Amino acid sequence: MRRPEVLFPGIALAVAVVLAALGIVVVTAQESAVLVKFINGSLPVDPASSLWPKPADVPLTGQTLVYPLAPAVENRAVSVAAVYNGTHIAFMLMWKDATQDVAMPGGLDVFPDAVAVQFPVSRAQLPYICMGTVDNPVNIIYWRAGVGVENLVAGAGYGLSPQQREALGLQATPTSPVELLPDSAQVVQAYAVYKDGAWYVVLVRPLGSVHPLMSSLADDFSAAFATWDGSKGERGGLKVTSGWVQFRLEKRITAAPQPTTVTATQTPATTVTQTYVVETTPAWAWAVIGVLVALLAVVAGLALRRR
Amino acid sequence: MYLFFLVLEFFLNRILNRFWIFVPATPATHTLFVGIQWVGFISMLALYVYSFLLLGHWGRRALPLTAAALILTAVDLASYVGIYINLLWLLPLFFSLFFRDKLNLAFGVYYAARGAVDSALGGPGLYAWVFDLAWALLPLLGGITIRKWAVLAAAAALAVVAASPYYMGMVLVFGLGLTAPLFFPLAVFTALSSKSRYSLFPLLVGPQVQLSVHYLVLAVGMGYVVRGELKR
Numbered sequence: 001m002r003r004p005e006v007l008f009p010g011i012a013l014a015v016a017v018v019l020a021a022l023g024i025v026v027v028t029a030q031e032s033a034v035l036v037k038f039i040n041g042s043l044p045v046d047p048a049s050s051l052w053p054k055p056a057d058v059p060l061t062g063q064t065l066v067y068p069l070a071p072a073v074e075n076r077a078v079s080v081a082a083v084y085n086g087t088h089i090a091f092m093l094m095w096k097d098a099t100q101d102v103a104m105p106g107g108l109d110v111f112p113d114a115v116a117v118q119f120p121v122s123r124a125q126l127p128y129i130c131m132g133t134v135d136n137p138v139n140i141i142y143w144r145a146g147v148g149v150e151n152l153v154a155g156a157g158y159g160l161s162p163q164q165r166e167a168l169g170l171q172a173t174p175t176s177p178v179e180l181l182p183d184s185a186q187v188v189q190a191y192a193v194y195k196d197g198a199w200y201v202v203l204v205r206p207l208g209s210v211h212p213l214m215s216s217l218a219d220d221f222s223a224a225f226a227t228w229d230g231s232k233g234e235r236g237g238l239k240v241t242s243g244w245v246q247f248r249l250e251k252r253i254t255a256a257p258q259p260t261t262v263t264a265t266q267t268p269a270t271t272v273t274q275t276y277v278v279e280t281t282p283a284w285a286w287a288v289i290g291v292l293v294a295l296l297a298v299v300a301g302l303a304l305r306r307r
Numbered sequence: 308m309y310l311f312f313l314v315l316e317f318f319l320n321r322i323l324n325r326f327w328i329f330v331p332a333t334p335a336t337h338t339l340f341v342g343i344q345w346v347g348f349i350s351m352l353a354l355y356v357y358s359f360l361l362l363g364h365w366g367r368r369a370l371p372l373t374a375a376a377l378i379l380t381a382v383d384l385a386s387y388v389g390i391y392i393n394l395l396w397l398l399p400l401f402f403s404l405f406f407r408d409k410l411n412l413a414f415g416v417y418y419a420a421r422g423a424v425d426s427a428l429g430g431p432g433l434y435a436w437v438f439d440l441a442w443a444l445l446p447l448l449g450g451i452t453i454r455k456w457a458v459l460a461a462a463a464a465l466a467v468v469a470a471s472p473y474y475m476g477m478v479l480v481f482g483l484g485l486t487a488p489l490f491f492p493l494a495v496f497t498a499l500s501s502k503s504r505y506s507l508f509p510l511l512v513g514p515q516v517q518l519s520v521h522y523l524v525l526a527v528g529m530g531y532v533v534r535g536e537l538k539r
Contacts, residue, residue, distance in 0.1 A: 008364070012357035015352070030393070057433060
């Protein structure tokens with residue numbers, strides 16, 4: 001009988017290869033998740049509503065890609081709370097900002113305060129945090145004080161042919177890595193209040209997707225955040241950003257209408273991503289198999305000890 | 308070999324997997340990336356199986372530990388059927404009471420506190436730096452011996468992090484915020500200089516646990532080191 005220090009790695013490796021080949025994941029993610037509270041009725045648009053759950057503080061880091069660079073040690077955060085019903089989801093975002101910078105019509109001397117929420121379009125793999133890549137784009141909700149809210153896509157443009165772009169309702173030739181989704185996808189509403197040195201912005205959007213380049217949030221999802229302080233000259237790439245944050249949808253308490261997922265154009269969403277997850281077994285089976293594998297491994301370890 | 312699987316998982320499943328966003332996509336680099344993902348994934352699963360093999364091998368005396376690991380793992384895996392009860396962060400603390408050692412207890416308390424704060428509050432928010440600094444300094448409790456290669460490794464880590472804390476924050480995937488990568492060079496120095504070999508386990512896991520198997524490794528690693536199996 002070989003010694004355990006040779007046998008154990010061999011057994012562990014062999015079982016791991018089999019599990020991996022079968023697509024069975026017996027490990028869970030431990031990152032803390034923001035719970036999206038279920039509401040059986042209308043979603044709140046008042047930031048002071050008692051329907052909002054306790055917000056989670058998401059740290060924001062000064063970007064170091066665009067000059068002039070923000071101080072890296074600056075202590076900033078955005079507080080995030082989220083609720084959903086059968087058809088829509090709402091985010092309440094609060095961040096401190098000592099000055100209220102609002103864009104005026106025709107005004108060029110004010111950089112407006114702003115906030116953005118970024119979602120992966122594909123559920124297969126988290127995109128590059130800096131606004132995605134050509135093969136893994138992101139859907140962005142961008143709100144600016146005095147300007148309003150926009151539903152955008154970033155990263156996808158240069159990965160699509162002019163024909164695909166037209167089918168998706170985009171300009172034939174991209175002019176920017178970040179693009180406005182067509183009018184039919186401008187379905188986000190924003191409600192903003194500036195009070196006591198802080199912005200409170202509520203963003204409401206459909207739970208499902210209404211465009212192939214818009215994320216569906218009908219299941220657990222990830223999001224990343226950015227804020228801009230206009231008084232510090234922050235605009236465009238000059239901003240503070242978060243990492244990816246997990247969101248988990250609270251179970252529905254009563255039956256509610258299913259979210260509608262509309263794929264509005266002829267071009268399937270699969271044209272914009274080349275990464276796929278193939279689930280060969282249902283996820284519930286992973287729990288059962290995980291416990292069985294653990295039990296069998298304990299018994300095997302015990303048996304090898306007795307020999 | 309147990310630690311080797313953790314090293315593989317650390318470099319392939321977490322570091323190189325993320326670092327690849329900076330590598331130009333060609334057929335060759337893509338093939339390499341797929342290889343990195345698969346080996347990292349297999350290392351992660353192997354750590355899971357290896358942990359339970361070790362628990363079984365420790366026999367009847369470790370029965371309470373084995374039972375705790377099995378129960379908490381089963382409860383954690385229930386998230387795949389929609390039942391979210393996260394208590395796995397208690398496991399290292401429970402093991403540290405069995406394998407009594409100053410460093411085991413310190414890290415048992417650390418990960419229990421971090422896990423409790425993450426579960427209850429969704430994370431320590433702006434106070435994450437307090438946890439990150441504690442994680443970097445705790446290996447000192449195991450006693451310290453200054454080693455030349457520990458200084459060199461910490462200096463190399465410092466050079467990389469100083470070049471771009473923002474990128475390192477993305478690549479290290481040690482959680483949100485900047486403080487984890489900023490304290491990473493310090494953690495490398497203290498962990499590699501610590502007289503206790505257990506300090507390598509928290510260094511490779513990071514200040515914030517990313518995967519359930521990391522709690523298993525942190526817990527089983529205590530027995531692995533105390534029982535002298537790491538030295539074999």
